[in-house]
Amino acid sequence: MTEKTTETKVEEAQTAALEIAGTSDETRSDALESIAEAIDANHDAILSANEKDVREAEQLLEAGEYSQALVDRLRLSPSKLESIAAMVRSVAAQEDPLGKTQTARELDDGLELYKCTVPIGVVGTIFESRPDALVQIASLCLRSGNAVILKGGSEASHSNRVLFELIREATADVPDGWAQLIEARADVDTVLEMDDEIDLVMPRGSSAFVSYIQDNTSIPVLGHTEGVCHVYVDSDADLSMATDIAYDAKVQYPAVCNAVETLLVHEAVAEEFLPEIATQYEDAGVELRGDDASRAIVPMETADEADWETEYGDLVLAIKIVDSLAEATRHITTYGSKHTDAIVTDDADRAGRFMRSLDSASVFHNASTRFADGYRYGLGAEVGISTGKIHARGPVGLEGLTTYQYYLEGDGQVVGTYAGADGKPFVHDTFDSSWTPGSLSER
């Protein structure tokens, strides 16, 4: 059998997208349960394919081409497979994001406009090495009625192929072709050019990779570039609270994008605050880099301009002392990435000023930046985190995989009736509705 071309796969997905959009809530959630069962029943096949990937990766690790972290992320285990199946079931259990009437409006007698949620269509996804990413992305797209192009990392190709086949077989009740696997790196460029067929691209990977995608396609991109998050300890902060938050935001899980990278401290509290948190950081193995004022209080490396805009993703933290809330927000606006920024203060007014003057996706008062996450926000599983401002921001759940469509139900109305100085006026009254296309009028 000849392998299908990427163009053919994308076109098949486009056809399937129109069909899967019309499937019922039950069809989609039952299909997800089938995927979970298929994972449960096929541990051996999955783990043996994964073993091949891990062996190949270990050889590249020995050759110095891969990192240990990459090999670790790649490795599956029976307990990991159980948690993947549980994730799929949690997506199945989520409320159907489709067919929600956002607005119903009477334009005139017998002329009713409905704005309802629908899938986006064909979503192109390009993701990193973890094989569970394939299952998670496919599950979220299926739940939200989207067709999906899946391009995983080549290092996970054996695992991805087995997982993809299981998903395809388990979803026989869903229109064929809704999920497509592509494998060669060159196929990514083909995908990026198919702007008539693909409605959204979701890259997951390094900031440089996401920027590359943004620069090389006219398809809208939903992605997360950098997470340069800040904690600002205000002059009116409860310093014990500030210590807990600053510690948690850096140390609890430093590799993730919502970890703090720069700590800003008001000069009025710096001498009291910095020595205590520095001791705690030191015990946790955090490397500190500070401006001159910070270094006058606690000995540490020098932070230069590059530090202010770096996402370390590691146990490294930049520290700067500021003379005002305004200097803090100016610093964040200049160097931040609009991901997540927090203020610690007991003064509600100053908290409000901080929150209103930043345009980051998430702005926190007296809480750790690490809360910026789809699960913690109560969105269920998340597709990813968006640092763009359009469509979906911050942690993106199923809702971010939907868009809306307008439906107008009339009984023969024409625009000529409403045109010109003598035209009939519109009514424009909104009403509550759970209308679906083809149902009888609700009024």
Added chain:
Amino acid sequence: MTEKTTETKVEEAQTAALEIAGTSDETRSDALESIAEAIDANHDAILSANEKDVREAEQLLEAGEYSQALVDRLRLSPSKLESIAAMVRSVAAQEDPLGKTQTARELDDGLELYKCTVPIGVVGTIFESRPDALVQIASLCLRSGNAVILKGGSEASHSNRVLFELIREATADVPDGWAQLIEARADVDTVLEMDDEIDLVMPRGSSAFVSYIQDNTSIPVLGHTEGVCHVYVDSDADLSMATDIAYDAKVQYPAVCNAVETLLVHEAVAEEFLPEIATQYEDAGVELRGDDASRAIVPMETADEADWETEYGDLVLAIKIVDSLAEATRHITTYGSKHTDAIVTDDADRAGRFMRSLDSASVFHNASTRFADGYRYGLGAEVGISTGKIHARGPVGLEGLTTYQYYLEGDGQVVGTYAGADGKPFVHDTFDSSWTPGSLSER
């Protein structure tokens, strides 16, 4: 005085964007009233600048470089200025789109998440010759708290400069720099490269122009490419209704994007329907182009493949006879532009199938495609029509100029408390709220 560079203007807009986002509803609507008053009080200055543009355009018309339609669109008059001022006042009167709490959720005791509407930030707009476009776009951006870069057509440069100065002077209470005028064509490319400073680009112009913008920037683009709209007359259509709708959709205003371009007719009703509508079209001067089956019923030009995908924007219509609803939706999916498509039928079930199987921004049952418009939809003034699927679809009003931001109010919570097998569970209860940043907790 040296003219500022485009880079400087965009950077000033970026600074102003953070400030205008925090202005009150009253400040923004009062500023719009001031703009309306300034237009009322300065008819002479505006009309004399406009006269220069019109004279220059007429010279180019004589030289064969401009069309009469362009000159007509360019020309202002006292009554046109009155309607522009009325439009500005109607934008002022619209409900504030900012600060609406979309979701409020208790994550845990004393840890509350608010998702609220905020402006997008800096919007770059590039628009056609009509000088009222500048006032309309600036007004909608101001109402929604966005900073705006305005690039009008060079043919309207005198009018645009006067209108821009009036707007700037009338909005002294709004943070300076919120509106920026750029004039040279070369500056467009500078704008398209400033993806760190500009959050959204809204081009208004030809389909080729919008595609050019999409292909030459990594900034998200909200625009409308083509309007290849369809009316499908089903076998169960009320043919008198079908005639009215097909006539209105083409003839009432053929130059606009929501006018029908292809009429699809079920074979069972074609012989009865086509002669009647063809007579009416003929009286209105519509040129018909049909497939062989249509031409066997009514003499007309031959439609070829190119006709099915052409937006005529004129009194020209393609006609095709189909053997089923499925063939109709297949044709629309293949050749349409996902703008607006309508079915005429008395069968609710078939209407539902039609509406569910198309992913156009607007899908109508028994109504003219010409209703696809922000004013008729009850959205107030519209920024434009979007044929993309991301962020805003179809007619885009003030809501499409907003995005959202997450605010988290805590009292010292850290993620460590909720992590791992023994972690505290989240509550995740939603509640009603009209919280604003800095106000005391509502629970």
